Amino acid sequence: MADATATPPATPSPAHGPAPAVAHHHDHQAPVTPGKVAMWLFLATEVMFFTGLIGSYIVLRAGSPRTSYTNLYAPTTSFKEIDGTYGVVLRSRASDPEAAAQLVRSANPEVNAEEAHEIVTEAAAGEPMVVNHLTKEKADSLAAGLANLGAAAAVEGVVTHDWPKPYDDLTNPLSINLTAFNTFVLICSSVTMVLSLSAIQQGKKGKSLAYLGLTIAFGSFFLGVQVYEYYELMIGRHYPPGISPTGHFRPWVSLFASCFFTMTGFHGLHVTGGVITLILVFLRSLMGAYGPTNYHTIEYAGLYWHFVDLVWIILFTIVYLV
Numbered sequence: 440m441a442d443a444t445a446t447p448p449a450t451p452s453p454a455h456g457p458a459p460a461v462a463h464h465h466d467h468q469a470p471v472t473p474g475k476v477a478m479w480l481f482l483a484t485e486v487m488f489f490t491g492l493i494g495s496y497i498v499l500r501a502g503s504p505r506t507s508y509t510n511l512y513a514p515t516t517s518f519k520e521i522d523g524t525y526g527v528v529l530r531s532r533a534s535d536p537e538a539a540a541q542l543v544r545s546a547n548p549e550v551n552a553e554e555a556h557e558i559v560t561e562a563a564a565g566e567p568m569v570v571n572h573l574t575k576e577k578a579d580s581l582a583a584g585l586a587n588l589g590a591a592a593a594v595e596g597v598v599t600h601d602w603p604k605p606y607d608d609l610t611n612p613l614s615i616n617l618t619a620f621n622t623f624v625l626i627c628s629s630v631t632m633v634l635s636l637s638a639i640q641q642g643k644k645g646k647s648l649a650y651l652g653l654t655i656a657f658g659s660f661f662l663g664v665q666v667y668e669y670y671e672l673m674i675g676r677h678y679p680p681g682i683s684p685t686g687h688f689r690p691w692v693s694l695f696a697s698c699f700f701t702m703t704g705f706h707g708l709h710v711t712g713g714v715i716t717l718i719l720v721f722l723r724s725l726m727g728a729y730g731p732t733n734y735h736t737i738e739y740a741g742l743y744w745h746f747v748d749l750v751w752i753i754l755f756t757i758v759y760l761v
Contacts, residue, residue, distance in 0.1 A: 479742075481743075482743070485746060493702070500601075503602055503694065505599055508610045508693070509521065509598060509600070510595060510598045510681050511597055511680065511681060514692070518597075521597055524572055524574070524596075524597060526594075527578050527594055527595075528567055529567070529590055529591070530592070532562065532589070533563070534589040535588055536556070536559045540556050540559050542581055542585060543570050547570055558570065567608050603695050605761070612682050619759075624657050624660055626748060628658050629745050631653040635651040635737060636741050639730065640734055642731045644727070648725065651721050673688060702754055703758070709747050710747055713740075720740050724737075
């Protein structure tokens with residue numbers, strides 16, 4: 440009788456491929472969640488809104504007549520009434536302010552005592568001030584008289600523009616250097632937002648919270664600078680007539696002012712909404728609501744925040760720099 444031997448289990452040959460791996464159960468997150476789809480649809484509507492806003496600005500600017508803004512007169516002034524006239528731009532303090540005010544009134548009798556005093560005072564504070572509606576002879580005489588009093592004064596003819604030029608302090612009051620720094624701060628906030636999301640995905644809740652707090656701080660700083668800029672434009676400083684007939688840059692003084700406050704104002708509202716949202720997310724983070732498998736709220740808030748930052752870079756470029 441033949442000995443019976445146990446047959447070993449069959450080993451799969453390489454020709455048949457490796458043995459199937461043991462299945463492990465993992466929670467699977469779909470690459471495209473309903474929340475992410477909703478956020479992208481919302482951002483699409485925001486893109487359309489800002490595209491319309493920026494497009495309107497471009498059209499209005501392109502259609503602005505080349506005589507809309509001048510270095511000596513208010514934006515609403517008819518060019519036919521000022522063609523061939525001259526002005527004196529006063530840029531520094533006179534040793535005798537009263538005598539300087541008298542010279543201003545002598546050159547242009549339409550300037551009353553209060554206005555003359557204001558011109559001399561604001562020039563002493565570092566603001567360029569203009570005495571306009573002068574003939575060439577009167578302008579030369581006034582400039583010479585002010586120079587004798589130690590003031591920096593220059594005679595200028597009428598120079599026209601279709602739109603205020605950057606860094607032209609006779610037609611454009613915007614502080615480009617300050618806003619450039621503010622733009623850098625907003626860009627930094629996008630970086631900290633990315634770092635916050637990356638940290639929570641790795642389970643580093645404390646680090647995520649810290650970066651989220653920095654994002655809120657940067658966004659709040661941006662808004663604070665914008666409020667300061669609005670205050671300076673509308674109340675704090677006095678500008679020459681080429682910027683505003685009232686001396687203050689407010690939405691109704693020119694088409695440029697209307698466009699500026701509309702575009703930056705809407706963006707400021709979006710930043711405000713973003714900061715409030717991030718504060719709510721920060722509070723929920725403090726309560727431990729987010730982790731490596733539950734971070735989508737931070738991701739959605741980050742998408743919105745990056746969009747707001749990108750829009751501002753475009754606005755800063757076309758409104759402040761071009």
